[in-house]
Amino acid sequence: MFPGDGASVWRLPRGAFRFTHLSDFGWASQAHRRSACLTVSVTTTLELPVPTSDEWPGAAPPRHRRDRIGFGILLSITAVTYLWNITVNGMGNQFYAAAAQAGSKNWEALLFGSLDAKNFITVDKPPVSQWVMGLSGQIFGFSSASMLIPEALMAVATVALLYAAVRRVGGPNAALLAGFAFALTPVAALMFRFNNPDAVMVLLMTAAVYCAVRALERASATWIALAGVALGFAFLAKMLEGIMVMPAIGLMYLIAAPTTVGRRVLHLLGALVAFLVSAGWFVVLTLLWPASSRPYIAGSTDDNFMNLVLGYNGFARVLGKGNNGFHLNPVVGAAADTPFEVNHGHHGGFGGMGANSPGLTRLFTGEFGFEIGWLLPAVLVALVLVLVSRWRAPRTDLTRAGAVVFGVWMLVDGLVLSYMKSMVHPYYCLSFVPAVCGMVALGVGEAWARRDSWLGRGGLVAMILGTGVWSWWLLGRNAEWLPALRWTILAVSVIAAVGLVVSLRPRVGRHLAVAALALGLVGAVLGTGAYSVATLGQPHTGGMPMVGPAGVQRHGGWDQDDDDAQLDAMLRATNTDFSAAVDRSSAAASLELATDTAVMAIGGFGGSDPTPTLGQFQQDVANHRIGYYVAHTADHRPGGFGGRSAHADIANWVAANFTPKTVGTVTVYDLSAPNG
Structure with a gap:
């Protein structure tokens, strides 16, 4: 021993x-x-x-009492922080909130992720996130709390899984650093208190990495298959984005698993089968279930799930292709003929989201910089340091294997996001936050263990000083907010770097190195931590939530509709399947939440989905399934999304056959009373 x-x-x-x-x-x-x-x-x-190249010399390091205490403190702080005042975000993104409400009332709506309880159309993403929030609503009753608390608990679970994975490849101290770094990343503080699908996707991606790391210990076919299962459900959370970690997992196992090449390949094939089964069952379900008795697959051109995977939510986004006539602008995803105006507050002074054109600098600038950029310089140093330091280690070396999985995950996901041409929301960077935090922790741990060498000491200085200087620069882009903070971070980082260099000298106590490292870590997390705390204290709603203090506008792209009491009362009084029909899902979602009724979202999210056809709409009206048609006025377009409707034929038919009346700011047609 x-x-x-x-x-x-x-x-x-x-x-x-x-x-x-x-x-x-x-x-x-x-x-x-x-x-x-x-x-x-x-x-x-x-x-x-002596271990051979195909043997792994041991399992995870033993856990001491202090490690268990540290782990418990980490999870407790994460839980308290993320659950604190979580209902300040209200219904968050009303688009997904309406689907959660529908799933809380109807099992079929829960299964397919329908926007409405009558199953007219789904949201434009797979349903895993809706399963969690909708099921919580069925158990506890639908509310802001029942919808958002599961999201915060996912943050706790993600931190636990990240800790467990890093601990097995880098030790308990590195695991604690990774967990705290994750909890203090602004985009995590934003999205794990919000109701978009990203939280459950990242939880499942992290679970896949944990299972893959466990598989390395004994070349376990079972554990690597479980990684495939986790990736399958991550795919059902957000499609291709959820499997961006797959190349990293495959490469790590192929390099480092302690068994023969043939068995490694065979195990990976088994994991691929597990992925296809865990993701494919839902795809097959949508294909076999009669289309006439299930909701339309929103975002697709032909009511086919795979069309959604390959088009609207897949390669079309990366390559900048439009889908179904709905053209996507870079970054914001607004309709092509609609101006996108957002008050970015101080963030706009250095290239707001619209200025983040595709390229390597995207993640370091604009809103991306504040959401994910704080540790990016350090993570690049960490990746190089670990690979160089462990270059001659045995093939099965766990530390290098950890660098492979976190580094490749970060590079693949980061490069795709950097060059993505359409509908690039800054909060998408949440998808590789665990990779950034895990890689930084491994780098610090490796550098500290080798601090008597210039490689280790130089690496520590580069990561600490680089992070401090970068945080100082980032905060300078919002210089009016806590101006002393950026200078404090810079001073602390410089002092820590000098302390690490001086502690190399003979007869200088080891305690100086420990103190310098501790001070450097504090300086490294001050900027990202302060921005996370500022994010937690602000309400976030709409389709484009942002991080930061109160001076930053917190929503954009498509906003929530304001309640209209007179219209809401009218729709609540209906007894038809759909209280109303309205262009676009965002407007329908707003009405559903306000009235607790089902509203038909004509054209889906962008207004261009080919459902319903004019004939189908006329048949539903004839069968008295729709109470009202709500036509927004020119200055009150659905959800702030704008753009020309692809269903003008329906609007023209309604206008020609029914009498309009003004209710609040909108024009409404009573579909039960045709002209003549």
Whole structure:
């Protein structure tokens, strides 16, 4: 067995190995402990088992009481922070809130992710997120709390899984750093208190990485298959974005699993089958279920789920192609003929979202910079440092395997997002926050374990000083908010870097290095932590929530409609299947939440889905299934989304056959009373 922290010599009957700095191995994995810097004095020949390239020398490091306490504190702080005043966000994104409301009342709506309880049309994403929120609504009753609390609890679960994965490849201290870094990332503080599908997607992606890391310990076909299952459900949360981590998992297992090449390939094929089954069952269900008795698959051109995968929510976004005549503008996703105006507050002074053109700089600038950019310089240093430091380690080295999975995840996801041409919402960067935090933690741990070398010490200085300077620069883009903070961060980072350099000198105590590292870590998280706290304290609604303090406008793209008491009362009094029909899902969602009735969303999210046809609409009117047709006035377009309607034929037919009346700010037609 290995000595505990603080031990200096491991004595064997036939020889002695002298270890140095074992008290610092809390940062390192067990693999690192076995290959740590040591002095050897062999007095007799030893016959110790030497791991071959196809053997993994051990499992996760043992857990000490202090590690369990630290883990408990990490989860408690995350839970309290993310659950605090969570209902300040109200219904969040009304588009998804309406679907959660529908799922809380109807099992078929829950299954398909319908926007309405009568199952006319789905939201434009798969339904996993709606399953969680809708089921919570069925159990506890639909409300802001029942919808948003599960989102916050997903943050706690994600932190736990990230901790567990990093601990197995980098030790408990690195795991704690990764967990706290995740909880203090602004986009995580934003989206794990919101009702978009991103939270459950990231939870499942992190679960897949955890299962893959577990698979490395014994080349477990079961654990790598479970990683495939997690990715399958991540796909059902947000399609292709949910499987951006798949190449990283596959490469890590192919490189580092402790078994033969043939078995590694066979295990990965099994994981692929598990993925196809866990994702494909829902696709098959939508194909086999008669289209006439299920909701229309929103965003598709032919009511086919795979059309949605390959088009609107897939390659069309990356390549900038329009879908179904609905042209997507870069970043905001507004209709092509609609001006997009958002008050970005201080964020707009350095290139607001509209200025984030495709390219390598996208993630470092604009709103992206504030949501994900704080640790990006450090993570690039960390990736290079770990790969260089572990270059000659055995193939099965866990620390390097961790760098592969987190590094490749970050690079693949980050590059796709950087060059994505259509509908690029800044909060999409949540998809690789666990990779950034895990990689930074591994880098700090590896550098600290090798701090007696210039590689380790230089890496620490580069990460701490780089993060401090970058945070100072980022905060300078919003210089009116807490102006002293950026200078404090800069000063703390410089002092920490100098302390680390000085502690290399002979006869300088180790305590100086420890103090300098602690100070540097504080400086590294001050900026991102302050922005996260500011984000937590503000309400977020609409289709484009943003991070930051009160000076920043918190929504954009498409906004929520204001309640109209007279219209709401009119719709509540109906007894038809649909209280009303209105162009676009955002307007329908607003009415559904206000009236607790089903509203037909003509044309779906962008207004261009080919449903209903004029004939279908006329048949529904004839069968008395729709109470009113709501036609928004020119200055009150549905959901603030704008654009020309693809269903003008329906609007023209209604106007020609029914009498209009003004209710509040809108024109309404009573479909039960045709002219003549």
